Amino acid sequence: MDKVGIVGYYQVQPSLNLNMGRYEMIFNTVRGALDSVGLKRKDVTSVVSATNDYYDGRTISNCFTVEAGGAYLKDESKVEMDGAYAVYYGLLRALSGHHKLVLVWGGSMPSCFPYSSSTLLSTDPTFERPLEIINDLTAGGLQMRAYMNKFDVPAEDIAQVAVKNHKNAAKNTSSLPESRMPDISTETVLNSDVLSSPVTELMYSQPCDAAACILLAPEQQALKIRDDPVWITGVGYSQETYYLGDRDLSRSQSMQDAAQMAFRMAGVKDAKKEIDVAELYEHFSHEELIFAEALGFCDPGQGPSLSTEISGGIPINPSGGGMSGNAPCATGIIRLIEAIKQITGEAKGYQVKDVQRAIASGQNGFCAQTNMLFVLEGGSK
Amino acid sequence: MVRLEYIKKEYEKTRQMPGKWYLTSCRYKFNITRFQPFLSALKEKRLIGLKCRSCNTVSFPPKLVCGKCLTRPDQWVSLRETGIVATFTANYMKDETTGEANAFPVIAVRQDGADTTYLTQLNPKVKFEDVYVGMPVKIKWKDNTEGNLNDIDYYDCIDDPTQKMDSLTK
Ligand SMILES: [Zn+2]
Numbered sequence: 001m002d003k004v005g006i007v008g009y010y011q012v013q014p015s016l017n018l019n020m021g022r023y024e025m026i027f028n029t030v031r032g033a034l035d036s037v038g039l040k041r042k043d044v045t046s047v048v049s050a051t052n053d054y055y056d057g058r059t060i061s062n063c064f065t066v067e068a069g070g071a072y073l074k075d076e077s078k079v080e081m082d083g084a085y086a087v088y089y090g091l092l093r094a095l096s097g098h099h100k101l102v103l104v105w106g107g108s109m110p111s112c113f114p115y116s117s118s119t120l121l122s123t124d125p126t127f128e129r130p131l132e133i134i135n136d137l138t139a140g141g142l143q144m145r146a147y148m149n150k151f152d153v154p155a156e157d158i159a160q161v162a163v164k165n166h167k168n169a170a171k172n173t174s175s176l177p178e179s180r181m182p183d184i185s186t187e188t189v190l191n192s193d194v195l196s197s198p199v200t201e202l203m204y205s206q207p208c209d210a211a212a213c214i215l216l217a218p219e220q221q222a223l224k225i226r227d228d229p230v231w232i233t234g235v236g237y238s239q240e241t242y243y244l245g246d247r248d249l250s251r252s253q254s255m256q257d258a259a260q261m262a263f264r265m266a267g268v269k270d271a272k273k274e275i276d277v278a279e280l281y282e283h284f285s286h287e288e289l290i291f292a293e294a295l296g297f298c299d300p301g302q303g304p305s306l307s308t309e310i311s312g313g314i315p316i317n318p319s320g321g322g323m324s325g326n327a328p329c330a331t332g333i334i335r336l337i338e339a340i341k342q343i344t345g346e347a348k349g350y351q352v353k354d355v356q357r358a359i360a361s362g363q364n365g366f367c368a369q370t371n372m373l374f375v376l377e378g379g380s381k
Numbered sequence: 382m383v384r385l386e387y388i389k390k391e392y393e394k395t396r397q398m399p400g401k402w403y404l405t406s407c408r409y410k411f412n413i414t415r416f417q418p419f420l421s422a423l424k425e426k427r428l429i430g431l432k433c434r435s436c437n438t439v440s441f442p443p444k445l446v447c448g449k450c451l452t453r454p455d456q457w458v459s460l461r462e463t464g465i466v467a468t469f470t471a472n473y474m475k476d477e478t479t480g481e482a483n484a485f486p487v488i489a490v491r492q493d494g495a496d497t498t499y500l501t502q503l504n505p506k507v508k509f510e511d512v513y514v515g516m517p518v519k520i521k522w523k524d525n526t527e528g529n530l531n532d533i534d535y536y537d538c539i540d541d542p543t544q545k546m547d548s549l550t551k
Binding site: 054057112121125126127128130131133134138140141142143144145146149194196197198199241243244245246249 | 397400402404409411440442444448467468469470471472473484487489497498499500501502509514530531
């Protein structure tokens with residue numbers, strides 16, 4: 001694959017109730033990314049956005065984001081999924097040879113719509129919806145129980161992942177302030193409100209208002225913009241079945257496939273040795289373990305024994321990951337931004353040592369039905 | 382009984398405009414001709430699943446398309462009324478008079494003879510604490526069946542032979 005560089009990025013500070021409208025939030029994000037490298041709107045040749053009609057309260061909602069999203073008289077189009085998928089389409093445009101600078105942004109404001117209730121509308125109208133028992137939370141409960149039961153993993157091990165990520169979020173000034181918990185313990189996690197047994201409130205990525213933006217450019221153009229772009233050297237993407245009942249919820253085949261694809265592209269043979277840090281979008285804490293196993297960091301069911309702290313053997317989510325706040329449609333882009341910061345040494349307070357190669361993931365659907373994985377590398381490679 | 386609201390936070394500073402989004406007025410069509418054997422069986426209090434001739438997967442509830450093979454399964458196979466709990470969680474319902482939230486088990490049942498699971502509810506009298514993965518369950522039919530999935534009133538627990546063995550050996 002030809003190289004595509006990430007030349008700039010910006011993220012709006014997440015909040016449970018951002019004191020601005022969607023329009024300003026998007027403007028601040030896009031303007032912030034361009035300003036981060038001193039570029040202008042006219043330098044942008046293509047725009048891909050990630051929002052959701054329901055979240056925006058408008059059909060074909062990118063009609064109203066044209067101006068704020070920097071897309072006036074540009075070939076903008078929208079992905080109604082996590083922002084990581086918009087990055088994928090942005091990457092393809094950059095690789096097409098027809099674009100010099102692709103702007104990708106995603107975000108939403110869960111303070112303006114009932115996030116978990118809205119996921120009820122993702123369920124199947126024939127078999128699932130009439131019972132009104134399945135939304136993203138109950139799906140997460142089914143997934144966590146399936147994982148715990150399959151591999152005999154105690155709830156404490158999963159709470160430990162939440163503890164690590166909430167502690168990491170406390171070091172990250174770009175995290176949702178409410179997610180920063182430097183003194184959290186496994187007991188606090190296990191004793192927090194039950195959302196959908198065995199999932200408790202502190203094992204769930206809290207929906208919050210935010211948006212994020214990155215700028216992509218093909219190799220030669222990227223090097224004109226800056227000396228040290230972070231390169232996307234691999235990407236993989238896979239989808240599993242829609243019906244939860246058709247899937248083995250204790251593992252993630254889609255993440256395994258995505259990883260295989262991305263690692264082959266980037267020439268990664270032994271993920272555990274060759275990946276220095278992972279920023280994974282986990283909707284629930286147990287998903288981080290399921291992903292780590294799917295990525296080949298360890299055998300199935302061995303996730304809890306991995307050393308994933310900032311100073312550990314394979315640091316996962318030094319930024320706090322999904323636990324540092326989930327801004328629907330932005331979270332995948334935020335994971336990418338955090339992986340970039342680790343490579344460029346900008347992750348002040350939660351920097352992993354000597355990061356050359358990082359991975360970042362985005363997901364969509366119940367129990368991470370689909371996963372998108374990027375391999376990022378620094379240097380002039 | 383109403384569904385618990387997950388939204389706790391209220392607006393503080395920004396002014397809000399109320400809006401309505403009539404999503405639930407949408408209609409969904411599905412192929413009743415191809416589904417007829419399934420619906421007729423339900424009316425007779427029988428269960429059947431659809432088997433893909435290409436990969437032999439038996440789906441229950443029946444799926445009109447096998448995603449793995451991109452084929453239309455057309456072989457109906459009989460299933461037993463029993464199954465096991467493959468995984469479970471809880472749904473919380475608030476009692477409007479007392480304001481108390483009660484946990485109701487939501488279960489994924491693997492019907493005996495099927496390869497997929499069905500997300501459904503247990504007998505509301507079964508306590509959430511008593512549910513476990515591997516628990517044997519059996520369909521409780523409605524008295525008057527009409528030929529749709531609601532004919533399954535709920536799943537009820539049945540004696541677990543493995544549990545009895547455990548207690549004997551203890
Ligand atoms: Zn098949």
